[in-house]
Amino acid sequence: MSFTIATSLDDALAALADGARPIAGGTDLVVGARQGKDPLPQNLVAIDRLGELARVEVTDSEIRIGAGVTHAQLMVDASVVDHCTAIADAAALVGSPATRNVGTLGGNVMNGSPAMDTGAPLVVLGATAELRTASATRTVALDELWTGPGQTSAQPGELCTALVMPARPATSGSAYVRLEYRRTMEIAVVGAAASVTLASDGAIESLRVALTAVAPTILEVTGLDDLSGSTVDDGLLASVAERASGQATPITDLRASDRYRSKMIGVMARRAVEAAAMRARGEAVAVPVNRATGVGAAE
């Protein structure tokens, strides 16, 4: 085995070109290896000391979150909370404080779990993944990145360096909620993210909804365009819930049956849209929505 600690991105990309696999917090990689899922890769390069991956950068046109930003940073970073609130909602639910201290956004995305909490928020915020090799950089849409449970279209030698989202109008809001049975070290039973932009009359200008843990990958709800121009009321929320439940194709496992997941994903989608719309109107809904509104596990 070999193990190097990268001190620059170029170092890291050179090691990847030589066949090494990246490790940041190791909260999936090392845990998985110790559980016997997959042995630890023979060659590892640690990327957790790269300051260039740990930055959040906001310009007039986009927000760029480095792949090495930890969940603990995401949940309190002012730019993330302001511009990508759903990501902060999700990061605050990941694992435990110890997981969040070392686990990263890039790790969550590239692990490719259909139950990843940050995935649905990234989708509704229109994020793309930046993948780099020693010689090239490419931008990949998330629905092309995630190809199945635990699988991505990233090529050997490619490192996810950032998630990039377009800037959104001030009258926008986003939110992520999940169904959970306990508050810590939990995996989403189901989850939903929504992003809403409101027109000056308070009607919906645009709406996106994406779902967690109800399909082989994060699933964006399609066919919401006809809801533009509607006001956010019970009828609209019921319609979103029905479409989310209808499009979900969940499995049965030890956490929930497929029927329960299908029912509950509608409830989560409804609550996500409700919270996102409140934020779009400038009403305070604290991060994470699960705690602010009592959606999740009770005391």
Added chain:
Amino acid sequence: MTDTTSTSPTPAASGAAADINAVSLSVNGAPYNVAIATDRNLSGVLRNEMGLTGTKEGCDDCECGACMVLLDGQPINSCSYLAIQCQGREITTVEGLASRDDLHPLQRNILAAGGVQCGFCTPGMLMSAHALLETNPEPTQEEIRIGLSGNLCRCTGYAKIIEAVANTAAETPVAPPSAG
């Protein structure tokens, strides 16, 4: 801050020992140099190479928090953290809390409140609580619960542990922010 000027562990030259790495790290303020395989977890190295058996191995799966230590001041699950990733970094274990003659206030308070029964979770609980109070000297009840949420206790029902953390916060004067 940690010294990151020499962060590349040097693999042994060749042959059968190729997987053994020289790793330098600081534990409770003392420098340690160990020769360890790449896949060794931090809790195992703390317990076996360094003899610091206060850190417990419970689930070995990041669920229970018995192995909680601080990496540069932040709680991590040492069961599932590669020791080699600690090169040049500062680890704090439960052995680093007490001074020679006195228990740390958290230790004194958890004993006084009855927050210790079997004791297996206690070192991890103390490390999470210590990190919490370092960053948030006046936590609310909810903040204490979140701070300890990665630590399972099967004996006490948690109430007395939370009380001990609140008592420690209450008796500790809040100092003005200092460097470091």
